[in-house]
Amino acid sequence: MNKLLRFTTLVFFAVILAALMTATVSAAITTVAIESVEVVEGTESVKVPVLVKNNQGIISILTKLTYDEALTLTSVEAGEVISNSFCSNDEIDLASNPYTIYLSDSTSKENITANGTLVYLNFAVDKDAAVGKALSISLNDGIAYNAEVKRVTLAYLNGYVKLLPGDYEVKFLDWNGNVLKTEKVKKGESATAPVTPVRADANGVGYVFTGWNKSFDNITAATEVTAEYRSFVYGDADGNGVADSTDNVIVSRNLAKWQGYGDSTIDMLACDVDKDGVLTSTDNVIVSRYLAKWQGYLTLPYIG
Numbered sequence: 538m539n540k541l542l543r544f545t546t547l548v549f550f551a552v553i554l555a556a557l558m559t560a561t562v563s564a565a566i567t568t569v570a571i572e573s574v575e576v577v578e579g580t581e582s583v584k585v586p587v588l589v590k591n592n593q594g595i596i597s598i599l600t601k602l603t604y605d606e607a608l609t610l611t612s613v614e615a616g617e618v619i620s621n622s623f624c625s626n627d628e629i630d631l632a633s634n635p636y637t638i639y640l641s642d643s644t645s646k647e648n649i650t651a652n653g654t655l656v657y658l659n660f661a662v663d664k665d666a667a668v669g670k671a672l673s674i675s676l677n678d679g680i681a682y683n684a685e686v687k688r689v690t691l692a693y694l695n696g697y698v699k700l701l702p703g704d705y706e707v708k709f710l711d712w713n714g715n716v717l718k719t720e721k722v723k724k725g726e727s728a729t730a731p732v733t734p735v736r737a738d739a740n741g742v743g744y745v746f747t748g749w750n751k752s753f754d755n756i757t758a759a760t761e762v763t764a765e766y767r768s769f770v771y772g773d774a775d776g777n778g779v780a781d782s783t784d785n786v787i788v789s790r791n792l793a794k795w796q797g798y799g800d801s802t803i804d805m806l807a808c809d810v811d812k813d814g815v816l817t818s819t820d821n822v823i824v825s826r827y828l829a830k831w832q833g834y835l836t837l838p839y840i841g
């Protein structure tokens with residue numbers, strides 16, 4: 538092995554060792570961490586835990602809490618780590634931002650080394666707080682002591698409260714109020730329509746779906762969307778509301794391809810009285826028999 542290679546190897550291991558030591562040291566700092574909380578918009582109060590991690594041994598902590606103006610501190614509860622503690626939750630102080638949190642075990646002569654919740658911060662959330670924005674909560678200027686009355690170095694992990702867009706229920710209803718589909722949609726997003734509904738014929742009248750009565754894009758509230766249909770009378774080629782011999786003549790001319798009697802001039806759905814999807818002379822024969830009140834042809838559509 539040449540000298541350069543040996544030197545390089547040595548440097549390599551030295552760097553690794555230094556990195557490991559740094560990692561060990563940084564892992565060993567007592568850390569006060571605010572646990573971020575995400576709630577659905579409209580939530581009026583949140584409880585934010587403040588945790589101690591990598592606890593190297595403490596007996597008291599004093600720190601300053603600063604928080605977003607869309608939050609209002611309503612109370613501070615002691616957590617489990619320092620159970621016999623004084624927690625500066627004097628109501629008069631609550632309005633101050635920054636707010637001083639002070640925790641001290643007045644009885645223990647030994648270091649508290651448990652990890653867990655130091656305090657719970659209860660906040661009221663402003664009604665107009667921005668959705669999706671991290672409402673920051675931070676701690677700073679901390680002083681902590683251990684049982685030997687030595688300063689304990691603290692690291693902080695700041696947190697936030699975030700309002701998540703709410704879900705809104707979008708209901709798709711049929712003409713008679715039957716629920717075709719229910720969907721939860723996030724604020725500002727779009728609902729997806731169900732499969733095109735089919736409305737049954739009734740008393741010689743047919744229906745064709747024409748769309749939904751309102752938009753279901755950009756949903757910002759609970760929404761009901763209703764199916765809309767166009768109605769037609771079976772056999773009523775000219776759309777005047779009754780099936781009579783005039784319609785029969787019109788259909789004959791359409792089938793014979795007379796000028797001015799094209800498909801676009803008549804109601805094709807109304808004329809397809811056997812509902813096979815096409816207009817043929819059979820449909821016209823059926824309408825003739827219906828008009829002549831043949832037995833078996835007394836109602837339309839005719840399903841043979």
Ligand SMILES: [Ca+2]
Pocket residue numbers: 772773774775776777778779780781783784
């Ligand atoms: Ca007619």
Ligand SMILES: [Ca+2]
Pocket residue numbers: 808809810811812813814815816817820
């Ligand atoms: Ca037909």
